[in-house]
Amino acid sequence: MDEITQANWDKLRSQDGNQRLEALNSLLTTTDQHVDWAYAVWDDLVASLCHADNHQRAIAAQLLANLAKSDPERRILNDFDALFAVTKDERFVTARHSLQAIWKVGAAGKQQQQLVVERLTGRFRDCVTEKNCTLIRYDIIQGLRKLYDLVQDETVREMALALIATEADSKYRKKYASLWRPGKSA
Numbered sequence: 615m616d617e618i619t620q621a622n623w624d625k626l627r628s629q630d631g632n633q634r635l636e637a638l639n640s641l642l643t644t645t646d647q648h649v650d651w652a653y654a655v656w657d658d659l660v661a662s663l664c665h666a667d668n669h670q671r672a673i674a675a676q677l678l679a680n681l682a683k684s685d686p687e688r689r690i691l692n693d694f695d696a697l698f699a700v701t702k703d704e705r706f707v708t709a710r711h712s713l714q715a716i717w718k719v720g721a722a723g724k725q726q727q728q729l730v731v732e733r734l735t736g737r738f739r740d741c742v743t744e745k746n747c748t749l750i751r752y753d754i755i756q757g758l759r760k761l762y763d764l765v766q767d768e769t770v771r772e773m774a775l776a777l778i779a780t781e782a783d784s785k786y787r788k789k790y791a792s793l794w795r796p797g798k799s800a
Contacts, residue, residue, distance in 0.1 A: 615651040619644055623655065626673055638673055645680035652684035663696045668705040675700040675712035682722035690719055690726060698733055706746055710753060713737075717757035721764045731773055734758060738777045748786050751777075755790045 615623070618640075625637035645652075659681070662674035678697055682690045690697070701716060703709040720730030734754045741750045758774040775794060781787040 615654060619651070626670075631669075634669065634673070638676070641677060642680055645677060645684070647683075649681070649684045652681045653687075653689075656681065656685075656689060660693050660696055663700055668703065668708040671700050671703060671705075672708040672711040675708075676715040679712075679715040679718040682719040682726060685722060688723065688725065690722065691729065694719065694729055694733075701737065710746075710749065713750065713753045714757065717761040720761045720770075727761065727765060727767065727770070730761065731758070731770060735773060735777060739780070748783075751781070751786070752790060752793075755793050759793045 622637040622640045622644075625633050626641070628634045628637070655677075659674045659678045662670045663678070665671050665674065675697055678690070678693070697712070697719070698716065700712040701709050703712065716734070717730060720727040734757060738751055738754045741747045744750060755774055755778060758770055758777075762770040762774070771794070775791075778787055778790045778794070781790060
């Protein structure tokens with residue numbers, strides 16, 4: 615890990631929200647590509663998924679999802695339950711940040727993709743009684759679209775369209791379907 619990355623890593627624990635956000639954004643940009651230091655921070659991120667501070671949980675979830683592409687040992691398969699639990703966090707903004715990032719795990723390999731699609735499918739179906747169900751469902755469909763755009767696997771598209779078809783409210787069915795119009799990417 616270079617000095618700038620290490621400095622950003624250290625700033626993730628800052629009490630200054632602006633400093634923390636700037637560091638997170640820099641690390642998310644860095645981890646958009648394969649990095650060779652994923653395992654140096656992996657266990658810390660997994661532990662932070664249960665941190666008392668919701669900001670730390672959100673940061674950990676987003677970075678862990680991004681680091682899945684830098685995980686040749688496929689540790690994410692063992693840690694996925696802990697990561698996915700944050701998509702149901704008591705703080706909705708934390709849950710939403712996690713949900714919006716989790717599709718990236720599916721881009722790390724076929725086994726990871728199947729796990730993500732399976733879990734997002736279940737989350738789509740189970741969230742019907744939750745307060746923010748329509749936002750959760752939108753984020754899931756958008757995540758599936760982003761995954762599809764990257765991996766071009768028709769099973770992802772077919773699952774997303776099947777989920778959209780189960781939406782009882784035509785207004786939301788139309789909104790979700792708009793993410794899948796030809797030529798549109800999420």
